[in-house]
Amino acid sequence: MTLEQIKNDEKEYMVQAYGRFNTALVKGKNATAWDAEGKEYIDFTSGIGVNCLGYCDEGWTKAVSAQAATLQHISNLYYSPLQTEVAKKLCALSGMDKVFLCNSGAEANECAIKIARKYSFDKYGQGRQKIITLENSFHGRTVTTLAATGQDVFHNFFFPFTEGFDYAKANDIDDVKSKLTEDVCAVFIELIQGEGGVMPLDKDFVTQLQNLCKEKDILFMIDEVQTGISRTGSFYCYQGYGLEPDVVTSAKGLGGGLPMGACLCAKNTSGVIVPGTHGTTFGGNPVACAGAAEVLSRVAEPEFLKAVNEKGDYIRAALKNMPNVKEVRGQGLMIGIVTEKDNAKQVAAQCIEKGLLILTAKTLLRLLPPLTISYEEIDKGLSILKTVMEA
Numbered sequence: 001m002t003l004e005q006i007k008n009d010e011k012e013y014m015v016q017a018y019g020r021f022n023t024a025l026v027k028g029k030n031a032t033a034w035d036a037e038g039k040e041y042i043d044f045t046s047g048i049g050v051n052c053l054g055y056c057d058e059g060w061t062k063a064v065s066a067q068a069a070t071l072q073h074i075s076n077l078y079y080s081p082l083q084t085e086v087a088k089k090l091c092a093l094s095g096m097d098k099v100f101l102c103n104s105g106a107e108a109n110e111c112a113i114k115i116a117r118k119y120s121f122d123k124y125g126q127g128r129q130k131i132i133t134l135e136n137s138f139h140g141r142t143v144t145t146l147a148a149t150g151q152d153v154f155h156n157f158f159f160p161f162t163e164g165f166d167y168a169k170a171n172d173i174d175d176v177k178s179k180l181t182e183d184v185c186a187v188f189i190e191l192i193q194g195e196g197g198v199m200p201l202d203k204d205f206v207t208q209l210q211n212l213c214k215e216k217d218i219l220f221m222i223d224e225v226q227t228g229i230s231r232t233g234s235f236y237c238y239q240g241y242g243l244e245p246d247v248v249t250s251a252k253g254l255g256g257g258l259p260m261g262a263c264l265c266a267k268n269t270s271g272v273i274v275p276g277t278h279g280t281t282f283g284g285n286p287v288a289c290a291g292a293a294e295v296l297s298r299v300a301e302p303e304f305l306k307a308v309n310e311k312g313d314y315i316r317a318a319l320k321n322m323p324n325v326k327e328v329r330g331q332g333l334m335i336g337i338v339t340e341k342d343n344a345k346q347v348a349a350q351c352i353e354k355g356l357l358i359l360t361a362k363t364l365l366r367l368l369p370p371l372t373i374s375y376e377e378i379d380k381g382l383s384i385l386k387t388v389m390e391a
Helices: 003-013 058-068 081-094 105-124 143-148 173-179 203-216 237-241 286-296 302-320 344-354 375-390
Strands: 025-029 032-035 040-043 098-102 130-134 165-168 184-189 219-223 247-250 261-265 325-331 334-339 359-361 364-367
Touching: 040 375, 058 286, 081 098, 081 261, 081 286, 098 105, 105 130, 105 143, 105 184, 105 219, 105 247, 105 261, 165 173, 173 203, 184 203, 203 219, 203 237, 302 325, 302 334, 302 375, 334 344, 344 359, 344 364, 344 375
Parallel strands: 130 165, 130 184, 184 219, 219 247
Antiparallel strands: 025 032, 032 040, 098 261, 247 261, 325 334, 334 364, 359 364
16 A cells, blocks of 8 residues: 555544654564655654564564464453563562553553552541642543643643642752642652653652652652663663652553553552452453563663663764754653754654654654664664754
């Protein structure tokens, strides 16, 4: 099919929920993709941080294919050795105590919200249910996770939103303190606000925030949906900050390309969810778990993490010497670019035309390439980006 045929079918048969770029991808290998008409692209997006091992990684493909040919799904009424393998690896790599497996970042965040409120209810009874998030945050697109998101632009159309959230200023501990009223049960943050513009939080601020939460027996929860699974150069971003959260949420790169989310609990929160209080039909699906097990066997190795940081440094150094670059921020292979001309959306569209897939976040360009991207692919992509930035 031609691109025009695909676009016409999409318009006729699909809900128009997305503003799509003008290409239809049909195959890929590592950080290179091809469209329906054979055009080649360097991919600096990895499906918005999902394809952490790139397209069609040999080990991942073998693991997923073998599991699909063995047992594709069972309900959570039965034990699953693949689930326990993934949970065991996650606990070992994160230092957390137990894991709930689900299908997405929004679902993981819903689970965290339920844990926070039940933890407080079990210990203190009713009336202590408010959760503080940060302005400019993003936690998902369900009615509840939209309410948790600290951006006014998302608080429209779908009234009434779930109650029980308030928003504090990032990197302002005094503003957080002013919001910690007696009815607060948790603080929920991203250490680097991805959709909010690749905005890292200050280490001193988050350390103070963690200490404040511990003093008040308020859960300290971290959304690692975008920053986790070695994206920022440590397995989870909070490990690079030296933090000990009560709850951590994870998704995107966890399944290596299949729908996979996880809510990780420390010892004090690992017993909150009991039978009948939470569940999922597809969470911990055997095929998704097979993909996740392969991902987890590789991405936390010291040499792998070293390579992620080296590639990130290499890209940032090149970006800082490009025209139309005002600021470069982020960690590891999570990179934001502020343009001098404030023209990120136009740059992204022009990059597509020249064979580079790139993201935006608010007014920035955003890079989330596969963690396995080769230097040859990096150089090809940077060359295209430089050409567009010079125009």
